[in-house]
Amino acid sequence: MTKSRLDLANQPGYTWEPYHSTAKRAPVKPLVFLPHTLSERTGPLFGDMPIAETDHDLTRQHAGEPLGQRMIVEGRVVDEEGKPLPRTLIEIWQTNAAGRYRHKLDDFRAPLDPNFTGSGRILTDENGRYRFLTVKPGAYPWNNHPNAWRPAHIHFSLFGPSFVSRFMTQMYFEGDPMLAYDPVFQAIPDRAKHRVLAGFDLSITEEKWALGYRFDLVLRGPDATPSEA
Amino acid sequence: MDLIPTANQPIGPFYHFALTPGWSTGDNSAGVMAGPEARGERARLVVRVLDRDGSPVTNAMIELWQADAGGKYNHPADTREKTADPAFHGFGRLATDDQGLCVFETVKPGQVPGLKGKMQAPHINVSVYAPGLLRRAVTRIYFDGEPANLSDEILGLVPEDRRPSMLARPGAEPREWCFDLHLTGPCETVFFDI
Numbered sequence: 001m002t003k004s005r006l007d008l009a010n011q012p013g014y015t016w017e018p019y020h021s022t023a024k025r026a027p028v029k030p031l032v033f034l035p036h037t038l039s040e041r042t043g044p045l046f047g048d049m050p051i052a053e054t055d056h057d058l059t060r061q062h063a064g065e066p067l068g069q070r071m072i073v074e075g076r077v078v079d080e081e082g083k084p085l086p087r088t089l090i091e092i093w094q095t096n097a098a099g100r101y102r103h104k105l106d107d108f109r110a111p112l113d114p115n116f117t118g119s120g121r122i123l124t125d126e127n128g129r130y131r132f133l134t135v136k137p138g139a140y141p142w143n144n145h146p147n148a149w150r151p152a153h154i155h156f157s158l159f160g161p162s163f164v165s166r167f168m169t170q171m172y173f174e175g176d177p178m179l180a181y182d183p184v185f186q187a188i189p190d191r192a193k194h195r196v197l198a199g200f201d202l203s204i205t206e207e208k209w210a211l212g213y214r215f216d217l218v219l220r221g222p223d224a225t226p227s228e229a
Numbered sequence: 230m231d232l233i234p235t236a237n238q239p240i241g242p243f244y245h246f247a248l249t250p251g252w253s254t255g256d257n258s259a260g261v262m263a264g265p266e267a268r269g270e271r272a273r274l275v276v277r278v279l280d281r282d283g284s285p286v287t288n289a290m291i292e293l294w295q296a297d298a299g300g301k302y303n304h305p306a307d308t309r310e311k312t313a314d315p316a317f318h319g320f321g322r323l324a325t326d327d328q329g330l331c332v333f334e335t336v337k338p339g340q341v342p343g344l345k346g347k348m349q350a351p352h353i354n355v356s357v358y359a360p361g362l363l364r365r366a367v368t369r370i371y372f373d374g375e376p377a378n379l380s381d382e383i384l385g386l387v388p389e390d391r392r393p394s395m396l397a398r399p400g401a402e403p404r405e406w407c408f409d410l411h412l413t414g415p416c417e418t419v420f421f422d423i
Contacts, residue, residue: 005422010233012363019239021361024281025412027420032387034367034421037343039354042304044294044320080232093247101243104253119247155241157248162306163294163354164423168365170238187363188236195235217235222306 003033010192018183020144036164041222043163047087047123056122058134066116068097068135070210073198077128077158079165079221084128091157092132093119099138099152108140133210139178151178151185160219171215174199237364242288244358249290249324260323262293262335266316269298269336273405274370274397278329278357281414285329289359291410293321293333293370295352300339307341337372343382350377350384357410366420370408373398387419394418 006013014026034040054060059070073092077085095101095118098110102117116135124130137152153170160167172179174197179185188196195218204212245252251259263271274293278286296302296319303313313319323331335353343349353370371378373396378384384392394416397406411418 003422007234011236012238014363014366016363019361019363022363023361024284025286025359025361026363027366027413027417029391029413029417029419031420031422034383034386034423035344036423037349037383038302038307038341039294039296039349039352039369040423041306042294042302045304078232080234082232091247093244101246103243103246106243117246121247155238155244155247157240162304163356166292166356166365167235168237168240168358169235170241184238184363188238192233192236195231195233196238218232220234 005033006031009189011189012187016183016187019187036222040163043161043166044159045161046089046159049089049123051121051123056120056130056132058116058118058120058132061117062115064115066096066113066135068113070133071136072131072133072204072206072210072212073154073171073215074131074201074204074212075129075215075217077124077130077160077217077219079160079219081221084124085160085165085219086124086126086128088124088128088161089121089159090124090130091119091121092154094134094137094154095140097135097138099140110138110140136211144183149178149181151176151182156217158217158219162222164222165219167217167219169196169217171198172196173213239360239363240290240358242360244290245324249322252324257323257332260321260331260333262295262318262321262333264316267298267336268314268316269339271404272335272337273400273402274333274335274353275400275405275407276331276333276410277407278325278359278410278412279414280412283414285325285327286359286412287325287327287329289325289329289357291323291325291331292356293335294354295319295335295338296341298336298339300341302341340377347382348377350375350381352381352383355410357412359412362412366412367423368410368418368420369395370397371395372406391419
């Protein structure tokens with residue numbers, strides 16, 4: 001019986017053959033189970049970081065408005081006990097509406113949008129809530145396999161209260177037919193896939209302005225109970 | 230909502246403009262953790278990230294988290310009566326360059342309590358992200374030649390033949406330390422299940 005917190009019933013492992021770049025990069029030796037010390041129970045905090053209004057409104061970072069479908073992404077960040085995580089830093093990045101990143105290594109032949117950068121950040125409020133305004137990202141091709149396309153997604157990076165809670169994921173769109181062909185999304189066990197899908201939510205949608213999507217996140221807590229595997 | 234942690238997904242290759250904006254201009258300031266007034270022994274920490282074949286990983290991101298030279302974490306969970314060094318940032322974040330390198334300007338951390346209050350050897354907590362890593366990889370950097378390494382309980386949990394993979398070694402410059410992080414391959418660095 002070895003202790004493990006990897007939770008492979010709900011999380012991808014490191015090695016996943018269909019995602020080809022894992023072959024040269026995924027650790028394969030046994031991980032060493034780390035009992036938590038002060039080093040893991042602490043972690044960088046950003047609660048005092050100044051955040052400008054335009055940091056979480058990606059449609060207002062330039063002189064003009066970006067092209068594409070305006071959308072709100074709203075949600076709540078809690079830990080495994082359901083405790084809201086206030087004043088936690090969320091960073092996001094995404095393509096423009098045409099599927100192109102503002103990045104010098106992105107060579108997809110889709111237009112850049114002079115009015116869209118595609119990065120944002122926010123601190124959750126006292127109830128762990130956040131809200132971004134952006135445009136819907138596009139799908140884009142990549143080199144993993146013939147005719148490979150990444151489904152539209154927004155990258156999310158969160159810190160939470162400790163080194164253990166540090167977390168990165170990608171938010172996808174419920175019902176996107178391209179998810180079935182994406183080896184990155186498919187690396188998530190079936191029972192956990194729905195947790196990275198944002199659903200359309202009429203209560204978040206603003207009349208005559210922007211579509212609303214809900215995306216809630218659960219971060220690892222400090223006292224995660226290891227399971228015997 | 231259920232309370233099972235959300236699934237991890239990889240960082241992808243196009244994060245720099247959001248997470249490490251200095252990368253495109255060679256601005257290393259997000260890796261400068263020790264200000265001019267910071268207390269303790271300076272350390273210029275050169276981290277190199279390598280893949281299975283020993284080739285440099287040119288699109289990895291490294292995050293460091295460490296105590297200051299006095300062994301204090303700037304975090305409320307560190308309840309000991311010590312004042313965190315105001316000239317020191319415990320967090321640093323850089324992307325690797327076209328040689329798989331990134332360079333942090335920090336100080337050698339002091340000792341912090343470990344299991345049952347016993348002191349740990351000086352160490353830096355490391356998170357690695359890269360395309361091809363479906364979840365972050367976590368390791369620690371210890372300092373070669375540090376006497377406290379011999380009694381460190383976390384190092385003691387690591388098979389002896391793999392412990393050297395967690396050691397930074399003195400570099401060519403004074404106060405320079407070099408750490409090769411092998412994501413996998415014959416010299417795979419020890420990674421932790423945290």
